[in-house]
Amino acid sequence: MTTTTGGADEAALAELHRLRDSIDNIDAAVVHMLAERFKCTQQVGHLKATHHLPPADPGREAEQITRLRRLAENAKLDPAFAEKLLNFIIAEVIRHHETIANEVLSD
Numbered sequence: 001m002t003t004t005t006g007g008a009d010e011a012a013l014a015e016l017h018r019l020r021d022s023i024d025n026i027d028a029a030v031v032h033m034l035a036e037r038f039k040c041t042q043q044v045g046h047l048k049a050t051h052h053l054p055p056a057d058p059g060r061e062a063e064q065i066t067r068l069r070r071l072a073e074n075a076k077l078d079p080a081f082a083e084k085l086l087n088f089i090i091a092e093v094i095r096h097h098e099t100i101a102n103e104v105l106s107d
């Protein structure tokens, strides 16, 4: 890994280091929160598969997007980015649900 600090002075580098420490903490929190979310969605996947419910629920997704966009706006985060992120996560969840459904079918 390479790092670039150029000719910045000591104070600027200390500030950069402090900010990067916070970024690393936030990234760790995001990973842990996503891991918890996926633990829940794996359980949802098993529930859906064993009760013959479809992997995707577009109505629920529409509600989630509406809610998350509003939360993002209030938090001064780009709502379009929040929507893209949620869609990205949900697409992965649906993929997991499909895998679980295929496993349950082949049991």
Ligand SMILES: O=C(O)C(=O)C[C@]1(C(=O)O)C=C[C@@H](O)C=C1
Pocket: 041, 044, 045, 055, 056, 057, 058, 060, 061, 064, 089, 090, 093, 094, 097
């Ligand atoms: O709530 C569900 O039904 C889920 O399967 C979870 C989830 C999600 O990741 O939030 C994933 C797929 C659905 O289309 C909607 C939501």
